[in-house]
Amino acid sequence: MYTPARAKEDRKRKGSTSPFQIQTDLLLATGVKSCNLKKSKLHQSSITTFMSENIEPNTSYEYLETTMSDTEPQISDNPESSTPLSSTPVPDEAFTRTLNAVTxxxxxxxxTPEVQNAIRPMITLILREEIDKFTAPLRKEINDLKYEISSVTLQLNGMLNERCDDLEQYGRRNCxxxxxxxxxxxxxxxxxxxxxxxxxxxxxxxxxxxxSHRVGKPIMGNPKKVIVRLSSYKTKVIIMRGKKVVNSAEDPIYINEDLTRYRAHIFKHTRKSFKSNLINGCWTRDGKIFIxxxxxxGTDGSIKRILSIVQIPGYKPTPEELLHFNLSQNIQSEPEATAV
Structure with missing residues (x-):
């Protein structure tokens, strides 16, 4: 540590033992060590002038050395033997003036730009850490709210699509x-x-x-399908129960319920699952799909209603289909359902 005694020895070697000059060197050394700057950056002349104007000329160097050494805190390796802060001697007027000069x-x-550029990264890092501590809980809360809103939005969209599909299917009730x-x-x-x-x-x-009219396009040379709207629901039920007598090997004609595009897509994959012997049967009734x-x-199992393509045995759903299905309801068992 740069003490008054060391400052006095340095001045003796340089040919000057002025108390003010020695004390100035001591203050400059303290400022240089604190700011990591050159002495020329701390305006040595300003400190010397300030000390000359505020410290009495008859103040001896021994007085300043005694004051500085008495008020300088001593650091001990033993925490128990350290002097409490409250017991530190109060500096006198001369020391206070000197301290004000350093300040x-x-x-x-x-x-100065040099000092500001030197401390700016450190201050930026400290501020960033403090801001992160303050904003971390807020960011977590915002992310949780975003996830909750996304989940609710998906659920609402799924419910809305289901309701719209139900209404559209009900409009095809007699078709x-x-x-x-x-x-x-x-x-x-x-x-x-x-x-x-x-x-x-x-x-x-x-x-x-x-x-009655034809819809769609011919597929692989097959004629277009025909949509028929019947005058009563009872007539439709009778036709669906006896539709098997229409099909023949010579003239294959098939009668099915008129399903929405979404339900027709699901029923298409259930038929593929049936052809692959993964299920023992599939059919529709009033727009509802059963397997x-x-x-x-190889024997018959229970009857299940299919609400999503994810539920079809043997179908490999995409991650998006799994997400939508997990937010909706699971497979509903309907043991009372019977084949039409």
């Missing part, structure tokens, strides 16, 4: 789709439909059909 010069030094009816030029679709449905209901008349599970020994 003034340090405040001037901190205004059926017939595939396999051959197309001919200038055909009357209604007459062909009545001819097919008479195999199920011989007494059917044109008044039982509100509307009969297959036991390990």
């Amino acid at each position: 003034l010069e340090l405040s001037r030094a901190f205004r 059926i789709r017939i595939s396999g009816i051959a197309e001919t030029p200038n055909e009357v679709v209604e007459n062909k439909v009545i001819e097919v449905l008479k195999k199920v209901i011989p007494a059917i008349t044109p008044s039982d059909i509100e509307n 009969r599970e297959r036991k390990p020994d």
Whole structure:
């Protein structure tokens, strides 16, 4: 440590033992060590002038040395033997003036670009750490709220889509789709439909059909499908129960319920699962899709209603499909359901 005694020896070697000069060197050394600057940056002349104006000329160096050494805190390796802060001697007026001089010069030094550039990274790091401590809980809370909002949004969107799909399916309650009816030029679709449905209901008349027309495009040379809107729901139920008599090896015609695009997509994959012998049966009733599970020994299992494509045995869902399914309801067992 740069003490008054050391400062006095340095001045003796340089040819000057002025108390003010020695004390100035001591203050400069303290400021240089604190700020890591050159002495020229601390305005030595300003401290010398200040001390000359505020310290009496008859003040001896021994007085200043005694004051500085008495008030300088002693650091001990033993914490128990350290002098409490309250027992530190109060500096006298001369020391206070000297300390004020150092404080003034340090405040001037901190205004220089060199000092500001030197301490800016350290202050930035400290402020950043304190800001991070303060904002970390807020960021966590914001992220939790974002996740909760996203989950709620997905649930609401799923519920809204289900409700819209239910309403659309209800609008198709009296509709059926017939595939396999051959197309001919200038055909009357209604007459062909009545001819097919008479195999199920011989007494059917044109008044039982509100509307019928072809939809879609021909697939692999097959004719377009025909949508038929029946005048009553009871007529539709009778047709769906006896639809198997329509199909024949010579003229394959299939009658199915008119499903929404979403439910038709699900039913398509259930039929693939049935063809792969993963389930023992699949069908629809009033727009609802059912499967009969297959036991390990190949016998019939329980009947399940399929609400999502994720539930189909053998189907490999995408992560997005799994997410939407986890936010919705699981498979519902309906043991009372029977095949149509």
